[in-house]
Amino acid sequence: MNTLQCGGVDAAARSVRIAARSLSRAGLVHAYGHVSVRLDADTFLVCPPVPMGLVPAGVPCTRVPVRGQLPAGVLGEVRLHQSVYARRADVGAVCRIQSPQVMALSALRRVPRARHGFGCYLAPRVALWDDVQLLRDTAAADALADELGDGAAIVMRGNGAVVVGSSIERAVVLSWYLEDAARVELEVHRAGAADSAPVIPDDEAARRAVWSGGIAERMWAHLTAADPESAP
Template identity: 35%
Template sequence: MADRTAAIADLVTAAHTMAALGLVTAFGHVSARHDDHMLITPAIDLRLATTDTILQIPLGTATLPPEMPGEAWVHLAVYQARPDVTAIARAQPEAALAIGAVTSRIPPVHGQGAMLGEAVPVHDDARLMRSLDLARTAARTLGQADALVLRGNGAVTTGTTPGHAVARMWLLDTSCRLYLAARQAGTSKALTADEIAAWRAAAPPLLDRLWTYLQRATVESSADAA
């Protein structure tokens, strides 16, 4: 029970942080694998998420209860395809929406971007992930990457914790903006395979540091606004 309680608390913190970062508006959710179930935020403004609002559903379900977010399917499909993934963030960064319209693959142009994978694939289907079949197709496009852009429909990022998934969503937004700027400036130079491998090997503690920073930055921003 303690583990479940801690997992729910982590989800609420991740939801609040993603909302404070401006990565979501009225749409978006965060989930975590817990034993043979998925814990997920409901279809609400993530600023309003509390421990009492977190929903639970079996990972192998064939139907979604009415209170579940309609796109919970994409979370379930990724968990089913990727046993290594234990947390997922779903958001709509504007830069990801823009980049999904101009390319099918986003190579990293800075070291931190390599923590999203050798390249971020773009899933060429703008429909809502409102069925398991559509979601499984998107999960296949994700492959072994840690982030996926859904053309016209935002993005998905993965992690071993909700914090890592949100940190990767922030990195994805940054990477998309940098890639678009590099393309506009001229021919961009992506990282080499060796450079990507070095950054990916260093990723876990760097994601911890980034997650700590993002939480503190959003708390300080809220305090300043008050």
């Protein structure tokens, strides 16, 4: 799936709005959070600076440069998106989420490990940003993007996570997978089995993390089914 190729900037903006509201309906964001989609090597679109569940249908999204000053009215943490896009040509979308299981696990300075199928999509590692401060300057955003490396997600201690994907659909799906992996990880810890419960080896996780068979498409359809701008 590549929304931009399918319909240009208007389609990309629609996908951002749908993603924003869908992340909210799934409980992965609340009053805080943001999502963006890459337009080209130099620019991306980010959702309006309002609670994501309240993004109106048809409202414009803001075009942001990958490098340079943020446009007026754009949230300061969108520098995170800039830093990721600048480092990762493979990233087509970025989700900044505040999901409850990820948040609880992060307070323990823990990240999900590949203990079930969905967790395999985040292997070989979910990075940890061990700092509770908000990231509102370029130096901190760059440091977080460096820590993310070539991974799909970085958990921020007491502050949610950043999830990336090759498309906005995959970034949203991976955000849901991260939350489910955090749920499983917390249950393993509650059972006192954090050190004894099996972790899926990297090679097995890579074989399990397939996208064929409509994996992303079906989850995207599930998450966006109630959206006013989703396709019939």
